[in-house]
Amino acid sequence: MAETGANVNIKRLIDMLRLTGKKYDIEKITKAAEYAAMLHEGQYRVSGEPYISHPIAVAEIVAGLELDTNSICAALLHDTVEDCSDKTDLEEVEKLFGSEVAMLVDGLTKLVVVNVEDKEEAHIENIRKMLLAMSKDVRVIFIKLCDRLHNMRTLDVKPDPKRRSTALETMHIYAPLAHRLGIQKIKQELENLCISYLDPIGYSEIQGYIQDKYGKNVNFIENVRNSVYRKLTENGIKFTLEGRIKSVYSIYRKMYNQNKHFDEIYDFYALRIIVDTELECYTALGIIHEMFKSVPGRFKDYISTPKPNMYRSLHTTVIGRDGIPFEVQIRTWDMHHIAEYGIAAHWKYKSGEKSKEDMDKKLEWIAKLVETENAARDPDEFLDALKTDIFHDETFVFTPKGDVVALPHGATVIDFAYAIHTGVGNAMIGAKINGMIVPIDKSPSTGDIVEIITSSSSKGPSRDWLKIVKTGEARTKIRSWFKKEKRPENIAAGKAMVDAEFRKFKRPYTEAQRNEIVATVGQRTGYKSADDLYNTLGYGGIALSKVALKFKDEFDRVIAPPEPEVKSDIEVVEKIKNSVQPKNLKTGGGIIVDGERGCLVKLARCCNPLPGDSIIGFITKGYGISIHKADCPNVQNGKSNPEYAERWKEAYWESAGEGGSSSDMYEAQITVHVSDRMGIVADISMALSEMRVFLLQINTVNVGNDHIIINLKISCKNIDHYRSIVSKIKSIEGVTDVLRGFS
Ligand code: MN
16 A cells, blocks of 8 residues: 555645646556556665655646656556666556557656757767767656756755755756746746856845845736736737746846846846747837836837847836836747757758757647647647657667767668768778667667777778768768879879988888888888788878888888999999099000100090000090091901001000009090890999999990990000900809990
8 A cells, every 4th residue: 555645745736737737647547556556665865755756746847848648647657667667667657658658658758858968069969969869758757857947956865976966967957958948937947047056146045136126016917917918818919928027047047147236237127028930029019018117228129120149139128016116028930949949950940951940839839839829728739739749750869979960861880980970980990889889870769879990001082982872971071082082193103202311211212112212111010012002002001200210110121221332223324424434544655666665546446445455556636646446347448548648657565565654544445245134234333343443434225135235444554454254244143245435
């Protein structure tokens, strides 16, 4: 048997329901109350009261909102499935009270709120929406608001930290929901209770002011309201009337946000008239000014001159009975909507975002029904409104941190990733829903916790994703990734960056070597090819500074430290072009011609005779004697011409086969035939350098079939020196033939 206290409580509820005169199923409600009392028996609230006092109080508030029998039953049973799981379950509730009550109780049990502290407004708005979405049936939210109101009314018995967090949650989530659903009475009471816990001193200060000043005029607004109602009806205007005494919280907000003194608050009593057209606004204003004396300077026409935030309304302050001033606001429903939901709401309507528009329209409809005079309300229509599933086309999911993200129905985890952050989407390699790994085309459901797995080595989104995603946002971001990638351009930019870096090492390298170095470094840092790393460097996916050290190491390994080892053919040729000629290079002298010393002689460029070569002189016209090798083809030709026979003179090197001083150098030409091999020019150059032979000129001709002809001009002392050079060159791998002179 339920205890005495419970019976008293149940009787009070039933009496209250009977007094309303409405058709409730008293038997069913009594049965639910007694069942709940039985289940909660032995449970107590922190205040020491039996627990059943709470669900009964909630049911009373629910009844105050004129909700139906099933809602009242659900309110009575709302804590049973969760708190008395050893005695009952949803199935049992369904068996006893039907599927609708079970559905409402289930909705109430599942409704959870995450911690709202430190959350941004956008996230809080998503939490509110998620609560609506999770409710499926708006009655769940209505009952939940009643539950919360009773908890707030009895919050003072809870420890302080709990009070604060509950008050914050209520302020940010439940009071705005009550407001959106048009339950102004609950909204106001919730806000006042919140502020009394969040700022008790500020709260009691304002309460004191109110008591002092207006405490005696409790019925004032009711009387004014009634007379205005009568007058407007007489004038045939269709209108909705809202009368209010400014709540402690609204005064609090005005005093603290606008830094006003209590005496400066003129709209303590206020009346709001909502009509259909702009013209009716002015008609209603005329009626009000006829009925009451207006306060000069307090009339404001925000219809013809809207506030910067698009707020539009007519405001006037008039003096009522007993000289009490009160404010009257007159506006159309459109203006009212913007005033209530702000610019964002207005923008939403214009942009025609269908799902959100739907939601606001439904909420607005519910709110209107709630706000309508009780007598005029059609109970069936009201119930139908509450049975709506507002968010049939939106899904609300949690991030692992507890933020709520709104997605269109059917959106995938990829859409979620891009909704979180572009970078998260681009680096996504997988996803978890409620801790389980899921395929990337999986659509989460409302209330799921979605976690995106990312990897820094991700190669970015796949083109297939474009076919999977549901949101325009994700599609745009994926496309822009591919656009941004612009691989060829990025690769070119990356190469330029690497070149700039390599130039710092002040050592020549070939393009092939650079690519080799980048490929090796790339492989060590997770890039398949050199181009992949160039590309990533190019679009800024990785900072060059992150791989600079690795580049340096690899560069040192590939491009061996400088002199004498020179590996690049191009480099050798370049170097020789820029090299200085030896100062002691002889172009003549040290030769006896026709038995005479000290003749003006010049070594012929065609054959470059060396000391030790058999030579012959030819007397030129005005340029002295030109010295040729005896076997020079020009000599053979020249001698056959009888015209020049006189001019050929015998010639000898002065010092027996050695020519001038030992430091004198002579130019020699060598033709080297080689088979094409990387670095062969460098090898030849190195061999010469080791022999301290100057390379004066080098030309390479690729004659095809892997055959290269290299023409070398070198400096050497004499024919013996020349021969030793030739034999050295012949010993180099790939050299097939070495010939004197140029061919
Ligand atoms: Mn409760």
